[in-house]
Amino acid sequence: CEGGNVKTQMVIAAMETQLSNGPSCNNTTNGPTTISNNCSSPVESGSIEDSKTNLIVNYLPQNMTQEELKSLFGSVGEIESCKLVRDKITGTQFLGRFKLITLGTIKWANIKELGLKLFVLFAGQSLGYGFVNYVDPKDAEKAINTLNGLRLQTKTIKVSYARPSSASIRDANLYVSGLPKTMTQKELEQLFSQYGRIITSRILVDQMTGVSRGVGFIRFDRRIEAEEAIKGLNGQKPPGATEPITVKFANNPSQKTSQALLSQLYQSPNRRYPGPLAQQAQRFRLDNLLNMAYGVKSRFSPMTIDGVTSLAGINIPGHAGTGWCIFVYNLAPDADESILWQMFGPFGAVTNVKVIRDFNTNKCKGFGFVTMTNYDEAAMAIASLNGYRLGDRVLQVSFKTNKTHKA
DNA sequence: TGAGATT
Numbered sequence: 089c090e091g092g093n094v095k096t097q098m099v100i101a102a103m104e105t106q107l108s109n110g111p112s113c114n115n116t117t118n119g120p121t122t123i124s125n126n127c128s129s130p131v132e133s134g135s136i137e138d139s140k141t142n143l144i145v146n147y148l149p150q151n152m153t154q155e156e157l158k159s160l161f162g163s164v165g166e167i168e169s170c171k172l173v174r175d176k177i178t179g180t181q182f183l184g185r186f187k188l189i190t191l192g193t194i195k196w197a198n199i200k201e202l203g204l205k206l207f208v209l210f211a212g213q214s215l216g217y218g219f220v221n222y223v224d225p226k227d228a229e230k231a232i233n234t235l236n237g238l239r240l241q242t243k244t245i246k247v248s249y250a251r252p253s254s255a256s257i258r259d260a261n262l263y264v265s266g267l268p269k270t271m272t273q274k275e276l277e278q279l280f281s282q283y284g285r286i287i288t289s290r291i292l293v294d295q296m297t298g299v300s301r302g303v304g305f306i307r308f309d310r311r312i313e314a315e316e317a318i319k320g321l322n323g324q325k326p327p328g329a330t331e332p333i334t335v336k337f338a339n340n341p342s343q344k345t346s347q348a349l350l351s352q353l354y355q356s357p358n359r360r361y362p363g364p365l366a367q368q369a370q371r372f373r374l375d376n377l378l379n380m381a382y383g384v385k386s387r388f389s390p391m392t393i394d395g396v397t398s399l400a401g402i403n404i405p406g407h408a409g410t411g412w413c414i415f416v417y418n419l420a421p422d423a424d425e426s427i428l429w430q431m432f433g434p435f436g437a438v439t440n441v442k443v444i445r446d447f448n449t450n451k452c453k454g455f456g457f458v459t460m461t462n463y464d465e466a467a468m469a470i471a472s473l474n475g476y477r478l479g480d481r482v483l484q485v486s487f488k489t490n491k492t493h494k495a
Numbered sequence: 496t497g498a499g500a501t502t
Contacts, residue, residue, distance in 0.1 A: 144501065144502090146500055147500095172502095173501085173502060215498085216498070216500095217502095250500090251501070252501085253501045253502065254501080258501065261499095261500090263496055290498080303496070305496075339496060
């Protein structure tokens, strides 16, 4: 993770499993027969004896590794243990005959400069905080004195004693909406401070105008304080406000979006486009995700943030007004339109396909175009079909760019 | 509904 690039390690692990009572492999199932959650409860750690040696370090730079953290804090004294907290496995679910393992925070990622929107799972990436447990309490104290407030890249790290982990200090983050646009962060804190100790607060602003979006976050020290603030402030009008505010617990992003992922994957094209390739389409998605998750070298190319940013220099993908134009490269000389319909149809509405042929031989020149109506379906088709082996060829599939326009 | 404060 160097040079400020956004690294996305994995997108999702989707693992095909042979369930003992599951359908056979060539049986088309249209949906989950069983949904189960195998989330194990987190192991709580920390103890009284650690309270003078164990530190929590917040606001670490995104790309800082555990080794770097250890190196930095090791300069103060001998470290008993050190851990950078990273995104982790969040759940296991069954999707028909597929076992779906979600390995982190799943988000729609907007790649604004490319006009792309991708469904990406951020797994294994730093959550921006960590723990350092010293052997000697004196070193812990020294680390607070010398490293708290240290500037690292764009961040100012915070070093403080970690409390023994317990449920009472977890999930104390609140989402607040309906705030008056004129309300400042300080006023927001004043409003909430009556319910407990505020750790952090934030008001979201419009990126263009800098004007408040009327939405903010309040992180309390303790869960119970957050609960009391919801009771006291949800549906209430702040002083001087004309509208009531909404106060609720902030999303646990990975959980919420896992559901979105499930419905996304389960949005089976089978019903609309019956046929042998329809089943493959879903299979492609899962295989593709599996490969991305495990870094398996295979016929599929992971479509990660990195994969996209590596395309920097290519202009906004081709939106022709009538739909999203997709460039398909490395088709065989005898390829025809029907193969494009078959491959892309299962992913959604296809309005046009074209194989580019040599004028004299009438053989395919190795590439073609597909136009799809809906962005999300086009993106999913690209993510799934890029790297797909068709016969003895590995296809390259991407949004059409200006570079290929003349062809 | 952002970054990232309880492993």
